[in-house]
Amino acid sequence: MMADGPERAPERALEIAAATHPDVDLTEIDPGIGRDLVPLARPAPETVEEVRRSDVDQWGRSEHFRALTRRAFEPLYKHWFRVEWEGFELLPEEGGALLVANHAGAIPPDAPSIMHGIEKDLGRPVYGLAENLFRALPVVGTLWSRSGGVTAHPDNAYRLLHDEGHLVLVFPEGTKATGKHYNDRYRLRRFGRGGFVEIAMRAGAPVIPIAVMGAEEAMPVLFKSPRLAKALNLPYFPITANMLAFGPLGLVAYLPAKFRIRVLPPVHFDVAPNQERYSRSRVMEESERIRGMVQDALYDMLRQRRSVWFG
Amino acid sequence: MRALVTGLSTYWGGRVAQALEQRSDVEVVVGVDTRDPRTPLERTEFVRTDSSHSILARIVRATQVDTIVHTHLVVDSTRATSRTLHEINVIGTMNLLAAAGAPSSPVRKVVLKSSGLVYGANKADPYFFREDMPRTGPATTPVERSLLEVEGFVRDFADDNPHVDVSLLRFANVLGVDIETPFTAALRRPVVPEILGFDPRLQFVHEDDVVEALMYSINNDIPGVYNVGADGNLPWSKVCAIVGKRRVALPFVFTNLAAEPARLLRLWDLPPEAMQILRFGRTIDNTRYKRAGFHYSYTTASTIEAFAQALRLAGTIGDSSPSYRYEREVEDFFRHSPAVVRPD
Known part of the structure; x- marks a missing residue:
């Protein structure tokens, strides 16, 4: 952010003081010093009003666009998946937290569901981490x-x-989970190399595990074609039940599985933040x-589930 | 201070020399370049050299300069063939550092103007590059390779000469009406290219902030590598909207091939490294230089806004700054003739 004219003068004074006395350590100077100084003559370049002219933030997220997608996703969320949350109150109202969830479905519907629910009911933006594959895709990216x-x-x-204190959603299993067969449903894959823990430790943020039930059945993977995946440069190429049922429409048509999302108690790490590396x-x-924790919660939820479609 | 400025006839070299002339504690300003200066200068001594600065060791010895400002690094690959690029960037810097590091050399400070191009623009990039982050893909274009090579020399030079303060500034894409870069040139056209389906986050830095940033390193002893880019970033679509230009989509495959007709027609001349930016964007983290005490006058948004306003003015009244032609005899007269009365 830019300061306006008179606000800038002291900084300029410090700058010049430092320039003429190279020994002065700028970090030791109280920024209040020099506020009473006569403003130094300098053509003020800030005739230009500070405008962002766009609600796209520096991460590329647009609240306006999110509002649009939320409006489009709401019927799916409410009537199709009938998402129900447990332990929603465990989500923090402020401060950074890393949301760690299980991942499923060939084109996973769990990420939009989690983001939708939190943004709608908690009113906080959620940033979803994903493979850099997305960034290289035109339009979709x-x-x-x-x-x-x-x-x-x-x-x-x-x-x-750490710097911005946002909620960040990550699926540590990555594409290993979304590309797994229906037979392996609700059996969590390896959680990467634990990078998410290291980031949370470094950022001094808690990890909030989230268990999602329903996404596995929304778009089950029946077969996979490694050859096509390789040819198309995709992590996997699935043949889903949806495709068999609806043909090409199956790429976007989910089965109406009942979604339950359980938020588990936050995990705080008892380590100093901002370390170079962690054990x-x-x-x-x-x-x-x-x-x-996520696996146990899933087993517990599955034990209580009477129907895939009605919960 | 006795200063030597390379690339005197480039925009940056000229502006830095002008700023140095204003300082009373700067006794001597020597400028070298292959072409005549294009900015009016009062007391800077101009020496014409070849592009690889092979004469520099002699100049340094003869003038006993203690500060060298190296602005003569080509970062716009549309300006030079890869051969001259190599000659100017790699060989030129090598000769410059050799001159600065010669035994009994009086040089105590070297400031270089490098570019964010050294980070590249790839899909695996962090959204904000810090100075210590390596690029995520190999350098594919001659200009990027040459700048990486230059930075390698600079690191070695700084290691071998601990008594010399070396500041290396990596600049984001520069925007301003007085400077011509592939981006400013493209934004002056009625239509501006984009890559279909991509709307990357771009960061700019105002031309005045670039000069201020170079002067800040000259005036202060802050050796090290610093990113210089304005706060924030904006999607390319918004950049074009602020400047008031329509976008034309290039296909996302064979993009460089598709841009070739526009290059031939001289509509836009965006080199491959600029195309990568239009695909993935690049933002560099400017906190390190701010922590060293530097203040920006412009954010990315206000840089673009200022550029747009200046374009509108230029669209009405044409070029507002009078053109300047260097004439050696005239300059020599004003500088050295006993007939000229000089204030002390």
């Missing part, structure tokens, strides 16, 4: 970015959590523990 998608780079996650064994241990 732009829409993904406008709706809060961010490339899963450790530094991106750190900035979002690998500790990171792996925590990652495995969080994976266990």
Whole structure:
């Protein structure tokens, strides 16, 4: 943000003081000093009013676009998946937190559902980390970015959590989970290399595990074609039940599975933030523990589920 | 201070020399370049050299300069063939650093103007590049390769010469009416290219902030590598909207091939590295230089706004700054003739 004319003068005074006395350490100077100084003559370049001219933030997310997609997704959320939350009150109203969830469905409907529910009922934006594959896709990549998608780079996650205190959603299983067969449903894959734990530790943010039930049945993967996947440069090429049922429409038509989303108690790590590196064994241990929490919650929810379609 | 400015006839070299002339503690300003200066200068001594600065060791020894400002790095690959690019950037910097690091060299400070091009623009990039982050893909264009090579020399030079303060500034894409870059040139056209389906986040820096940033490194002892880019970023579509230009979509495959007719027609001349920016965008993290005490006058949004306003003015009244032609005899007369009365 830019300061206006008179506000800038002291900074300029400091700058010049530092320029003429190179020994002066700028970090030690109280920014209040020099406020009473006569403003230094300098053509003020800030005749230009500070305007962003766009509600697209520096991550590429647009609240306006999110509102549009929320309006489009609401019927699906409410009437098709009939999403129900448990433990919603465990989500923090402020401060950064890393939401860690299980991932499922060939084109996973869990990410939009989680983001939709939180933005609607908690009123906080959620940034979803995903493979950089999205960034290279025309149109889709732009829409993904406008709706809060961010490339899963450790530094991106750190900035979002630590510097800006946002909610960040991550699926540590990645495409290993969305590309798994229907037979393997609700059996969590490896949680990457535990990178998400390390980022949360570094950012000093808690991890909030989330278990999602229903996404597996919304778009089950029956077969996979590694050859097509390779040819199209995709992580997997699934033949889904939806495709068999609805033909090409099956790419976008979900089955009406009942969604239950359970928020688990936040995991705080008892370590100092902003360290260069963290103990690998500790990171792996925590990652495995969080994976266990989500897996156990899923088994518990499945035990109580009477019907895939009615919950 | 006795200063030497390379690339005197480039926009940056000229502006830096003008700023140095204003300082009373700067005794001597020497400027070198292959072409005549294009900015009016009062007391800067101009020496014509070849592009690879092979004469620089002699100039440094003869003038006993203690500060070298190297603005003569070509970052716009449309201006030079890859051969001259190599000659100017790599060989030129090598000769410059050799001159600065010669035994008993009086040089105590070197400031270089590099570019954010060294980070590239790839899909795996972090959204904000810090100075210590490596690029995520190999350098594919000659200008990027040459700048990386230059930065390697600079690192070695700084290691070998701990008594010299070396500041390397990496600039974001510069915007301003007085400077011509592939982006400013494209934004002056009635239609501006975009890549179909991509709307990346772009960051700019105002031309005045670039000069201020170079001067800040010259005036202060802050050795190190710094990113210089204005706060924030904006989607390319918004950049074009602020400047008031319509966009024309290029296909997302064979983009460079599709842009070729526009290059031949001289509509836009966006080199491959600029096309990468139109696809993935690039934002560099400017906090390190701010922490060193530098203040920006413009944000990315106000940089674009200022550019748009200046374009509108230029569209009405034409070029507002009078053109300047360097004439050696005239300049020599004003600088050295005993007939000229000079205030002390």
